[in-house]
Amino acid sequence: MMTSGKDAGHGANPILKVDHVTKKFGELVAVNDLSFTVEKGQIFGIAGPNGAGKSTVYNLITGFYPFDGRIEFDGRTISGLQPHRIAQLGISRTFQIPQTFPSLTVEKSISVGNRFGAQGRFDPAYVEEIIRFLDMQAIRHQPTGQLNLLGKKKLMMGAALATRPKILMLDEPMAGSNANEIKDLMAFIRRINTDMGVTIIIIEHFMKVLTELTETLLIIETGGEICCGDPVAVTCDPRVIECYLGDAYAEGS
Template identity: 70%
Template sequence: MLEAIHLTKKFGELVAVNDLSFKVDENQIFGIAGPNGAGKSTVYNLITGFYPFDGKLLFNGKNIAGKKPHQIAKMGIARTFQVPRTFPSLTVEEALSVGSRFGDGNGFDSEYVDFLLHFLNFEEERSCNTGALDLLGKKKLMMGAALATRPKLLMLDEPMAGSNAHEIQELMDFIRRINEEMGVTIIIIEHFMKVLTELTETLLIIESGAKIASGDPEDVTNDKQVVECYLGDAYASDN
């Protein structure tokens, strides 16, 4: 579904993404991890059209290099951000409706908004202002607003940040449902390695914008270079 080919991004002398290549298959949950400053969010910004870059990005066989963020969204790629972003003056239903109107070009679909309210378990909150939701609710709403655009690929940026163990499990179950019940391919950036090993089918580890390992999550987390540069000896001894 998505293929990055020799993806490179420089900010002056800083090489933020360094000759990075990877593939994400349709209906897959694909994980990306690495140390702080490794270039993970920059990769997301390249895929979603926020920065120009060198190399190629193919989405369903079409090169999306040079496309604007709104054009990429209409092609079927949606994303969330590390800090939940909502419209605090809108109701939950109105916030989802914004995504539905923007989405894939087919216009507002009230039935699909109703479906998302049920899928998110937000029927009782549909008339509540989004600003009144707790952190978990805002995270789910941000995913729901992205889903309202009817994406083929959903990119999640550290969705577990700030969550407790119960919330993490709920979010993991929700992400699995998005993938399995809605058929949406997912890329997830996450620092909680156990979340990635349980949730993803393929895991990519990057450092200084370059790939250091990719493949089955269990194999990747046992890779000597990954342990040395990212996970540390404590992780290795625990596993």
């Protein structure tokens, strides 16, 4: 099924609506009249060429830049809110390069996320729950700077989960990972979605990850939508092959 992002996702339970959003940096149009809707409980994918505006879209949703248009989260407009307020309302994100506090332990790092997201209401029992979910009980007192790349990525997701988000936004979580680590991360992301009930938005370049993991896939180029819909159908779209995947991918598929 192929739909437009302007029409996609208008189901019974939308949690995020991006409505005709445009962001310019001087004369550069980074995001161009972009609209899409994410349903509660789904895994929603975003892909496109380098420089397409994917991370800028994340920065707009999470309040880093002002923009034209409107973004609605969980029934309320969040356009113009500060990043910390949006996070406390229930949107958490990760970054392409894992961001941790190297001198803090795993436990302390999760605790920071919980204190921040809970608006000061620290819940040590929930911190324990996240540590168990990460399967990091044995290294809870280890400084995060000593973790390997996979460990840092999981910890970053865990710290985000400690804020009790309704949406977790992942920015290229597979980057730099080998095949086994990618398999591990995919299973972990599915567990976040199913076991914790968190809606997930994921930017990723590995199309196999997106076609296997997501329910809806949005492709953007120069800040605008190319197409949006069923992931397998999207990867077969001639426009996507031309602007992003290339003929070699189509032939291999």
